[in-house]
Every structure is written in C-alpha cells, then in structure tokens.
Amino acid sequence: MSKLVLIRHGQSEWNLENKFTGWVDVNLSDQGVKEAKNAGKLIKEHGLEFDQAYTSVLTRAIKTLHYALAESDQLWVPETKSWRLNERHYGGLQGLNKQDTADKYGDDQVHIWRRSYDVLPPKLEDDSEFSQVHDRRYADLDPNIIPRTENLKVCLERVMPFWEDHIAPDLLAGKNVIIAAHGNSLRALTKYIENISDADIMDVEMKTGEPVVYTFDDQLKVTNKEKLDD
Numbered sequence: 001m002s003k004l005v006l007i008r009h010g011q012s013e014w015n016l017e018n019k020f021t022g023w024v025d026v027n028l029s030d031q032g033v034k035e036a037k038n039a040g041k042l043i044k045e046h047g048l049e050f051d052q053a054y055t056s057v058l059t060r061a062i063k064t065l066h067y068a069l070a071e072s073d074q075l076w077v078p079e080t081k082s083w084r085l086n087e088r089h090y091g092g093l094q095g096l097n098k099q100d101t102a103d104k105y106g107d108d109q110v111h112i113w114r115r116s117y118d119v120l121p122p123k124l125e126d127d128s129e130f131s132q133v134h135d136r137r138y139a140d141l142d143p144n145i146i147p148r149t150e151n152l153k154v155c156l157e158r159v160m161p162f163w164e165d166h167i168a169p170d171l172l173a174g175k176n177v178i179i180a181a182h183g184n185s186l187r188a189l190t191k192y193i194e195n196i197s198d199a200d201i202m203d204v205e206m207k208t209g210e211p212v213v214y215t216f217d218d219q220l221k222v223t224n225k226e227k228l229d230d
C-alpha cells in the first residue's frame, strides 16, 4: 500500500488579486505561506512520511512543498521539479483580472474558459510580457512544445507522461509520494486517478493548501481518499 498526497499551492499573490495566472511565476501571498505551513502541520499530525516529492518549476508550488516538508520535518526528502506539473497555461488570459474579463466577455464565456474540459482560451502571443517562450527555465524544451494556451485536456496530456514515468512507478514500488502543484494540473491528475468524466470534472475544485491523501493497492487502485483539514 502506498500513499499519494496532492497539495495545491497556498494562495498566490495573483489568486489574491483575482488574476488569471497559468505559467506566470507569481509568489505566495502571506496567507498562502500560512496555508502551506498548515498543510505541513496536518501532514505531521497524520503521521504521513514521504519517500519522494514532486513539484512544478513555478515558485508558488516549490515554496509550498518546502514549507509543508519543513513543517513536517521532511525537508530532506528527494525532490524532482518538472514543467509537466505546471499550472494549465492560460493563454491570452494570463495577467488579466478575472472579474474585468467576465464584465467584458460575460460570466458564461469566462466559466467555459476556466472549467470546460476542451475549450481553449485565446493563444498568448510570443512577444507578450506574460509569455514563457524566452524563459531560461524552459531552455531545454523544444520551443514548439512550450504552450501558447491549454485547456484541461491538453494539460492532462502533458501531465500523463510524468505520471507514467515517475509517479506510478514510485507508487508501484510502495513509495509514499507528495506532489505540490496547481489547481488545474492537480484537477487533471484527479480526473485520471478517479476516472472522472469530461463533464463531471468541471465541478471538481482544489482548495489552496489542502492536502488530499490517496491510498493505493498494489494494482494502483484507489482504496481510500481523504482530505486533511483542521
């Protein structure tokens, strides 16, 4: 039996400002730091011990992982960062205020962009200040693979190779794994793990800083799911 803990990063500065974030590398807010530390406290209280940690290449998720591991006395756990765990790329919406965008395009359109499984937001131009095409952290990625926009379907397609190559083999080897990532990259993983339909995934939300604990049998079937809160 192995355990997998998923944590969405604590509240970010752009969560607080209600801006579409995606691949833009914003920091945790003060509240987000508190949430990340509280996640570590809950992990410790529940006696969860990890063999491997994974996170994205975005500061808000990396810091959340570190606060949670530090708080549970496990900062030593081996960790791997991957762009495949990054937030869903929000395309041309990155950097825009969500309420202003709803006022301009309507609540329904914004809900479709945010939660539909397969509708793509408009593409982000490469010369935008919110583009990642010239970001050094993606220098060894084929520039054509760097997203210009993603929906949840595309996000799931780029998360899955990481599941197949890293996470699933760890769980099958009996390791306990923690992943600190993002609302939508974790919704994508949740869809796969729980076999949620394209329609039903629209209603699944991840709370910031709330650890979700799965227990798997040796065939990688979920035998238990628990959300840790105070």
Ligand SMILES: O=C(O)[C@@H](CO)OP(=O)(O)O
Pocket: 015, 019, 020, 021, 022, 023, 087, 090, 114, 183, 184
């Ligand atoms: O802005 C984002 O990148 C995400 C997560 O904060 O927002 P949403 O809730 O719209 O998926």
